[in-house]
Amino acid sequence: MSNPSLLILPGDGIGREVMAEVRRIIDWFGANRGLTFDVSEDLVGGAAYDAHGVPLHDDTMAKAQEVDAVLLGAVGGPAYDDLDFSVKPERGLLRLRKEMDLFANLRPAQCFDALADFSSLKTDIVSGLDIMIVRELTSGVYFGEPRGIFMEDNMRVGVNTQRYTEAEIERGARAAFELAMKRDKRLCSMEKANVMESGILWRDVVTEVSKDYPEVALSHMYADNGAMQLVRAPKQFDVIYTDNLFGDILSDCAAMLTGSLGMLPSASLGAPMENGRPKALYEPVHGSAPDIAGQGKANPSACILSFAMALRYSFDQGAEADRLEQAVQDVLADGVRTADLMQADGGTPVSTSEMGDAVLAKL
Amino acid sequence: MSNPSLLILPGDGIGREVMAEVRRIIDWFGANRGLTFDVSEDLVGGAAYDAHGVPLHDDTMAKAQEVDAVLLGAVGGPAYDDLDFSVKPERGLLRLRKEMDLFANLRPAQCFDALADFSSLKTDIVSGLDIMIVRELTSGVYFGEPRGIFMEDNMRVGVNTQRYTEAEIERGARAAFELAMKRDKRLCSMEKANVMESGILWRDVVTEVSKDYPEVALSHMYADNGAMQLVRAPKQFDVIYTDNLFGDILSDCAAMLTGSLGMLPSASLGAPMENGRPKALYEPVHGSAPDIAGQGKANPSACILSFAMALRYSFDQGAEADRLEQAVQDVLADGVRTADLMQADGGTPVSTSEMGDAVLAKL
Numbered sequence A, B: 001m002s003n004p005s006l007l008i009l010p011g012d013g014i015g016r017e018v019m020a021e022v023r024r025i026i027d028w029f030g031a032n033r034g035l036t037f038d039v040s041e042d043l044v045g046g047a048a049y050d051a052h053g054v055p056l057h058d059d060t061m062a063k064a065q066e067v068d069a070v071l072l073g074a075v076g077g078p079a080y081d082d083l084d085f086s087v088k089p090e091r092g093l094l095r096l097r098k099e100m101d102l103f104a105n106l107r108p109a110q111c112f113d114a115l116a117d118f119s120s121l122k123t124d125i126v127s128g129l130d131i132m133i134v135r136e137l138t139s140g141v142y143f144g145e146p147r148g149i150f151m152e153d154n155m156r157v158g159v160n161t162q163r164y165t166e167a168e169i170e171r172g173a174r175a176a177f178e179l180a181m182k183r184d185k186r187l188c189s190m191e192k193a194n195v196m197e198s199g200i201l202w203r204d205v206v207t208e209v210s211k212d213y214p215e216v217a218l219s220h221m222y223a224d225n226g227a228m229q230l231v232r233a234p235k236q237f238d239v240i241y242t243d244n245l246f247g248d249i250l251s252d253c254a255a256m257l258t259g260s261l262g263m264l265p266s267a268s269l270g271a272p273m274e275n276g277r278p279k280a281l282y283e284p285v286h287g288s289a290p291d292i293a294g295q296g297k298a299n300p301s302a303c304i305l306s307f308a309m310a311l312r313y314s315f316d317q318g319a320e321a322d323r324l325e326q327a328v329q330d331v332l333a334d335g336v337r338t339a340d341l342m343q344a345d346g347g348t349p350v351s352t353s354e355m356g357d358a359v360l361a362k363l
């Protein structure tokens, strides 16, 4: 049998720096755990635009469709701010999500013991926090038609369309319920059913799906209240299921609760391929961080932990994923800190590659 | 000249309890400060549904159009959860906003000195916090057409439309810039211009309007990053301008930062009427709180402070507004606390009317 395949898309800014560390981790698993991957690398985002005038080349898209998993760094940067919307770096990411049909975006918001003090929230509010946000990723206002800027009565009108079919809501809901079954068996669904018909349908379909998961306690919350509750008492949640746009905002809000954005991974999963593995893309929650790019300051942990998610969700290597996650935790427990994890009074931060070294040393 | 007129719509749940205290405050201003209002009262939300089968009677709507200001308590409650969407209590509120054309929703998120410890955020992150969120309130996905649940290929599809004209974005932006001029002259506009064309137009129009306010420092932020930054370092903001849906979520998030939702007022302003006053509706940020309704536990401060906003924005009584706000602050400084403002270790909470008494005693 051939090795599982990985397509690496470092992208822009610190995406490239953190991905270099992940490659070393991947090599370690090959050399020491008999987990050898066929790794290829390609361009996405601004880097692809610079090379090809598009944020994702068709050839890259085709490769992404064929591999067992895609690992992505980050896209974007101020150099691309004035580009036309259709070729912005983000379009590369959105095309990958849409064409690979990665409908379930898993975003854990976890507070690492060694970093509980680091949050802007009081320590007791966040210590031990462990939420999983499941964000629907291929529909909603991100992709709905009609969309655009139109002329009407001599005036510009900006239009986007929120659009959800039952099937789209349902498959994401099933992914969320499955995760809840492996966790604390609680699922909170968030929408604005008091204002939006798409939210009414959302609530309806999630309630319907819940009948197949009688062990999971389902609750519903309006998304604005959800944002409040995330700030007030985030530990009340286990799994949250929400749509593409609410998920974008709520998962960033949840991520920031932990105070360590540089630590948070994500997985975007689609339907099973012929080999049984889901289509999958893994990426850190943080962006390309132009302000620190190229300085060797970035924290590679989020991208490393995204590879751990790949081990778990794409390659059925839960124990190896645990090993990698534990290594990251151990490094933190030792007090090793990249610049983003320093308190004002903290010592000297380590560099991106020193953080990589430290994780490798723990493996 | 006739007295200025106020329409009071207590609505549902604790809306009724907190409004009773506001009426006493209004009476005090009549008796002691020569500010006499013609006050009428009517039904909205579930209360209107119970009486008339609709969440806002046409007669009430007509009255709201005629008065100088509307004061609203809160709408909704579990008794109405299963109603048809078109007659839900929230529809009453949305109809008022839309037909009065209240396009600028002002939501201060202020951390009260005496309550800084009360936030789930670390005290130094929130103490002294003073943000003003200006939310566009009459357009966007709340009102865009087409909307509904449609059948397509034998499947239900939920559709809502985000729609903004230049003029809609512009008038809200002007309100936001005007406020910034009276504050710290910084305005941050939030959208998802990286994903939504309506966000591109938003950014464009706000940038255009900013040319009329050269003293105001304008910045732009994606709404997901906005949510993060609100949690990470909220004091970086002065005025935030955002759309109806993002504003719903971000302002609730900002409100919760202060930890004292029971303290936060709002103003919704429209175009000037013939007498020069803006169309206006004032309401607390909190909802009808069914869990504590009818128990005399609710904190009337947010509704009282909403009346203070009415004094300032509808009746040009800035000094009287300051007086009322100071009275509320003084009551807090004395340690008087309703149940929502108690720490786990705190003493005995006062009732809704005792809180009203305390504010009156300070006036």
Ligand SMILES: CC(C)[C@H](C(=O)O)[C@@H](O)C(=O)O
Pocket (backbone or CB within 6 Å): A090, A093, A094, A248, B194, B195, B224
């Ligand atoms: C970069 C951007 C298009 C993207 C999104 O809005 O989904 C990002 O915010 C995310 O959450 O992955």
Ligand SMILES: CC(C)[C@H](C(=O)O)[C@@H](O)C(=O)O
Pocket (backbone or CB within 6 Å): A194, A195, A224, B090, B093, B094, B248
């Ligand atoms: C009650 C509801 C319709 C309303 C909204 O979504 O605007 C509320 O959340 C608010 O923010 O005033």
